[in-house]
Amino acid sequence: MAISxxxxxxxxxxxIVEKMGGAENIREDLRSFSRRTERxxxxxxxxxxxxxxxxxxxxxxxxxxTADSLGGVLKKLDERGIPRRGAVVKLMETNPSVIII
Numbered sequence: 001m002a003i004s005x006x007x008x009x010x011x012x013x014x015x016i017v018e019k020m021g022g023a024e025n026i027r028e029d030l031r032s033f034s035r036r037t038e039r040x041x042x043x044x045x046x047x048x049x050x051x052x053x054x055x056x057x058x059x060x061x062x063x064x065x066t067a068d069s070l071g072g073v074l075k076k077l078d079e080r081g082i083p084r085r086g087a088v089v090k091l092m093e094t095n096p097s098v099i100i101i
Contacts, residue, residue, distance in 0.1 A: 029085070036060065036088040048092045057087040 020026050040047075040058045047056050047064075055073045057065040059082065067073045073089055 032060075033085075033088075040088040040090060044090075047090075048094065051092045052094045053092060055089060055091050057089045059087050 017023055017026065036058065039062075043058065047058075051064075051066050054066045054068060055070050057073045057077060059065070065073055065076045065080075065087070067076060070089065070091075074084060077084055077087060
């Protein structure tokens with residue numbers, strides 16, 4: 001949904017950026033996310049073979065967390081004190097749905 005001009009004027013973007021640790025912190029978070037997704041993509045074939053139809057979290061240190069559900073993976077991340085934004089989580093579907101539009 002687009003932000004109307006009236007709504008946009010009521011949003012203090014500088015305050016939002018400040019709460020997120022500043023512009024450089026946001027840029028570094030995006031760079032880190034990009035590196036995580038690239039590592040996940042590079043190992044996707046292996047992970048699908050090893051963990052079919054499981055939810056998999058690939059951590060920055062290369063560690064892997066698996067569970068039968070997304071909630072299960074998130075719970076394990078929380079139990080280990082790993083911030084959720086510090087992992088890439090993906091379902092290793094063996095028969096993904098195809099949607100034709």
